[in-house]
Amino acid sequence: MSVPRSEQAFLDIIDRFFPENSPAIHIGRGDDCALFSCPSSLCMTTDLFVEDVHFRRSYFSPEQIGHKALAVNISDMAAMGAKPLGFSLGLVAPRDVSTAFWESFFRGMAALARRFDLPLTGGDLSLGDKITASITLWGTPEHRVLRRGQARVGDVLFVIGPVGLARAGLLLLEKGDASGAFPACLTAHLAPTPLVEQGQLLATIPGVRGLMDVSDGLAQDLSRFLGPGLGADIILDAGVIHPEVRQYCAQVGLNPALFCFMGGEDYALLGAADEEGLIHTCKLLPDTWRLGRVTAAGLCLNGKYIQVQGFDHFAQD
Amino acid sequence: MSVPRSEQAFLDIIDRFFPENSPAIHIGRGDDCALFSCPSSLCMTTDLFVEDVHFRRSYFSPEQIGHKALAVNISDMAAMGAKPLGFSLGLVAPRDVSTAFWESFFRGMAALARRFDLPLTGGDLSLGDKITASITLWGTPEHRVLRRGQARVGDVLFVIGPVGLARAGLLLLEKGDASGAFPACLTAHLAPTPLVEQGQLLATIPGVRGLMDVSDGLAQDLSRFLGPGLGADIILDAGVIHPEVRQYCAQVGLNPALFCFMGGEDYALLGAADEEGLIHTCKLLPDTWRLGRVTAAGLCLNGKYIQVQGFDHFAQD
Numbered sequence: 001m002s003v004p005r006s007e008q009a010f011l012d013i014i015d016r017f018f019p020e021n022s023p024a025i026h027i028g029r030g031d032d033c034a035l036f037s038c039p040s041s042l043c044m045t046t047d048l049f050v051e052d053v054h055f056r057r058s059y060f061s062p063e064q065i066g067h068k069a070l071a072v073n074i075s076d077m078a079a080m081g082a083k084p085l086g087f088s089l090g091l092v093a094p095r096d097v098s099t100a101f102w103e104s105f106f107r108g109m110a111a112l113a114r115r116f117d118l119p120l121t122g123g124d125l126s127l128g129d130k131i132t133a134s135i136t137l138w139g140t141p142e143h144r145v146l147r148r149g150q151a152r153v154g155d156v157l158f159v160i161g162p163v164g165l166a167r168a169g170l171l172l173l174e175k176g177d178a179s180g181a182f183p184a185c186l187t188a189h190l191a192p193t194p195l196v197e198q199g200q201l202l203a204t205i206p207g208v209r210g211l212m213d214v215s216d217g218l219a220q221d222l223s224r225f226l227g228p229g230l231g232a233d234i235i236l237d238a239g240v241i242h243p244e245v246r247q248y249c250a251q252v253g254l255n256p257a258l259f260c261f262m263g264g265e266d267y268a269l270l271g272a273a274d275e276e277g278l279i280h281t282c283k284l285l286p287d288t289w290r291l292g293r294v295t296a297a298g299l300c301l302n303g304k305y306i307q308v309q310g311f312d313h314f315a316q317d
Numbered sequence: 318m319s320v321p322r323s324e325q326a327f328l329d330i331i332d333r334f335f336p337e338n339s340p341a342i343h344i345g346r347g348d349d350c351a352l353f354s355c356p357s358s359l360c361m362t363t364d365l366f367v368e369d370v371h372f373r374r375s376y377f378s379p380e381q382i383g384h385k386a387l388a389v390n391i392s393d394m395a396a397m398g399a400k401p402l403g404f405s406l407g408l409v410a411p412r413d414v415s416t417a418f419w420e421s422f423f424r425g426m427a428a429l430a431r432r433f434d435l436p437l438t439g440g441d442l443s444l445g446d447k448i449t450a451s452i453t454l455w456g457t458p459e460h461r462v463l464r465r466g467q468a469r470v471g472d473v474l475f476v477i478g479p480v481g482l483a484r485a486g487l488l489l490l491e492k493g494d495a496s497g498a499f500p501a502c503l504t505a506h507l508a509p510t511p512l513v514e515q516g517q518l519l520a521t522i523p524g525v526r527g528l529m530d531v532s533d534g535l536a537q538d539l540s541r542f543l544g545p546g547l548g549a550d551i552i553l554d555a556g557v558i559h560p561e562v563r564q565y566c567a568q569v570g571l572n573p574a575l576f577c578f579m580g581g582e583d584y585a586l587l588g589a590a591d592e593e594g595l596i597h598t599c600k601l602l603p604d605t606w607r608l609g610r611v612t613a614a615g616l617c618l619n620g621k622y623i624q625v626q627g628f629d630h631f632a633q634d
């Protein structure tokens with residue numbers, strides 16, 4: 001097995017997959033800093049993607065690791081309704097990872113970058129025990145930005161993208177079940193699609209009051225989205241739960257509504273809108289589904305008040 | 318020992334040390350992206366700072382780890398002659414690191430951030446085995462930018478800041494010698510000072526043709542600075558080598574010139590200028606010292622042609 005034998009060998013792989021031909025980039029990789037032209041308002045996000053925390057090499061392909069490391073960042077940009085413009089990469093690479101692995105990793109990352117026309121302007125490489133990708137992505141709001149904490153009592157809560165699928169995918173993969181009975185679950189976990197065009201369209205609709213991406217599960221993210229002093233009355237039933245999630249929950253004996261509410265790594269978009277905004281949204285984005293309504297207090301799921309916690313890395317077991 | 322028990326506990330520490338009061342930041346930490354006003358040209362750099370690769374907890378204080386993680390990024394900005402404006406942080410945190418450690422870590426980082434008026438706009442937290450800080454820093458060139466690869470045959474090579482000190486500091490610390498006989502060496506390794514004002518001044522001097530920060534040692538960085546098709550004739554003698562480095566080399570029986578040439582983590586600024594530019598530089602920045610001259614080929618150190626390699630993480634032992 002061949003491994004990159006020098007930093008330069010590593011950089012050569014990156015150069016092959018990430019051509020430097022963006023007109024906005026005046027100085028690309030290889031100097032102390034990149035230099036680029038940028039609009040007067042910049043959105044910026046940083047997300048980590050860490051081996052054995054966010055992914056495992058045993059069931060992620062190298063392409064999927066490269067793809068998802070970038071996808072989770074792009075999803076944050078989508079959640080502002082902004083257009084991504086470029087990114088930088090801090091990459092920790094264990095010494096024993098093969099050149100072939102890195103070629104596939106960068107192929108996966110570059111395919112997604114190309115889809116959104118994103119140059120890789122620079123970054124840093126280091127040895128280390130676990131593959132760790134730290135990506136900083138920037139972009140610009142072409143209309144207004146869509147924030148959290150802007151919803152009002154009576155607003156409709158809507159979601160674009162499935163919830164619960166990726167959680168089922170994770171549980172299946174962790175149990176070693178990649179049998180193929182749940183292809184949508186596996187794909188949702190292994191190769192999520194950032195909803196950039198959807199976020200940008202939502203930013204054009206006046207009645208849409210706020211947006212975020214559901215990365216830690218609705219249980220945790222819904223209260224972050226609403227902010228203090230608000231609650232929600234939501235419905236998660238057979239009409240909105242993906243058939244594979246219903247099938248999975250039936251098989252393992254879990255409540256599908258609670259399962260979807262816990263979720264995690266959904267990378268769905270959660271928004272709030274007035275009634276007119278929702279109608280407009282459903283016209284432009286037919287995949288939009290109605291989650292429920294913003295209330296003055298408490299969290300009501302399928303008619304019952306509940307108290308639950310989503311995923312928190314640092315929570316003690 | 319108390320450890321942060323939730324992501325929120327972690328964020329509360331960060332909020333205490335990094336107030337969000339910068340007028341350019343419209344959306345700070347806590348949304349999917351930060352949103353800020355920025356100038357039309359942006360410099361950007363990403364640097365990793367990884368436990369047991371770039372630092373050890375056994376001899377770095379938590380303050381020094383927080384300081385240096387940011388300092389190495391600021392040094393890249395200094396090397397463009399640019400003014401740093403803000404940064405984001407991807408932080409991998411092992412579960413067993415105490416709240417007190419993180420308070421000191423962020424205190425050290427915040428003290429340096431305050432010195433350059435840098436808001437922390439956001440980032441990401443993850444569990445992981447080794448402390449890993451991935452910082453992306455942006456800034457703007459207030460004059461022109463100073464690049465690598467701009468030197469011409471006959472230019473004078475100059476340096477601001479010592480070379481070799483940090484390498485001696487590293488070797489002393491790795492041997493467990495923090496006796497205090499080499500305070501400048503230890504400080505150079507543990508708490509380097511980014512030369513931002515110096516870089517910005519250099520960008521105002523027309524005869525200065527290029528600049529970079531010497532992070533991997535002159536042996537590696539000098540050829541990166543010159544680019545292909547150029548060489549250098551340089552002098553590293555008692556007149557320019559720090560007394561502590563001379564004393565250290567005498568003690569361990571190493572050639573001080575070669576030792577300084579190898580260097581590593583110097584975070585000194587290496588530049589090229591015409592004669593007039595050098596005179597101007599020495600007037601504005603009296604600590605500037607003359608390294609040598611750009612030639613058409615080869616590397617001549619103290620009158621002898623040499624071939625050496627600097628530090629490369631990925632080079633096989």
